Amino acid sequence: MYKPSHFNVDDPAALHALIQAHPLGCLVTQSEAGLDANHLPFELLQDEGGPLRLLAHVARANPVWQQLADGSPVLVVFRAEQAYISPNWYPSKHQSHEQVPTWNYRVVHAHGRLSIRDDEKFVRGVVGRLTxxxxARASELAGNEFAAWKMSDAAPPYLQKILSAIVGLEIAVERLEGKFKLSQNKQPEDRLALAQTLDAVGRADMAGEIRKFEPGSPGR
Incomplete structure (x- = not known):
């Protein structure tokens, strides 16, 4: 991934936080069948003193788990906020006319080695963690109108049928790359105006991330 220095992020805490907040990753693989991409929810884990791991599962009918050998190199892409940025949103554009359209975004690339985990105990654990x-978040968003669903809510024969129809994946993460493209290469007055405009057009999420990179902001 191309990472100009002003967009590069290598703080592990920031990279882990993005994955945890946006766990739907794009698993990119290469096999004899060619390039493939699968969109899967991942669980990020790191036992004390142990390696960083990503856990997921796929349908047994998905050929990806049979096309790859244990130890195959893989890439998982996690994407957070993204937004089109108009040059008109920068005050300097109206003075110099030297701004152009761009796109802001935050992404993390996880490089690692894949292990196929076709055993019920592992799969049950992955589903349990994700669930x-x-x-808990789904129940909160619904105003706690609905109790959080638990695996024990399902009839045992039905749950067994579902678990037998999926295969577990475990990725030993070897390297994380982060690129947070948030107009850090622009002048302070342009960044401030951009954040205010994004707030006004309903993109407070992106505006908040841009403000985090201002001098004096928490964590800067």
Whole structure:
């Protein structure tokens, strides 16, 4: 990934936080069948003193788990906020007319080695972790009108059928790359005006990330 120095992020905490907040990753693989991409929810784990791992599962009918050998190199792409940026949103454009359109975004690339985990205990654990984390959030978003779904809510024969129809994946992460393209290469007055405009057009998420890179902001 091309990473100009002003957009490069190598702080592990920031990279882990993006993955955890945006866990739907694009798993990119290369096999004899060619390039492939699968969009999967991942769980990021790191046991004390252990390696960083990404856990996921795929449908047994998905050929990807049979096309790759254990130890195959893979890439997982995680993307957070993204937004088109008009040059008109920079005050300097109206003075010099030297701004052009661009796109702002935050992404993390996870490079690692894949292991196929075709065993029920592993698969049950992955589904359990994903369920606990995301059901808690889903229940909160629904105003706690609905109780968080639990695996035990499903009839045992039905749950067994579902678990037998999926295969686990485990990726030992060897390297993380982060690129947070948030107009850091622009002048302070342009960044401030851009954040204000993004707020006005309903993109407070991107505006907030841009403000985090201002001098004196928390974490800067």
């Amino acid at each position: 606990r984390r995301h059901e």
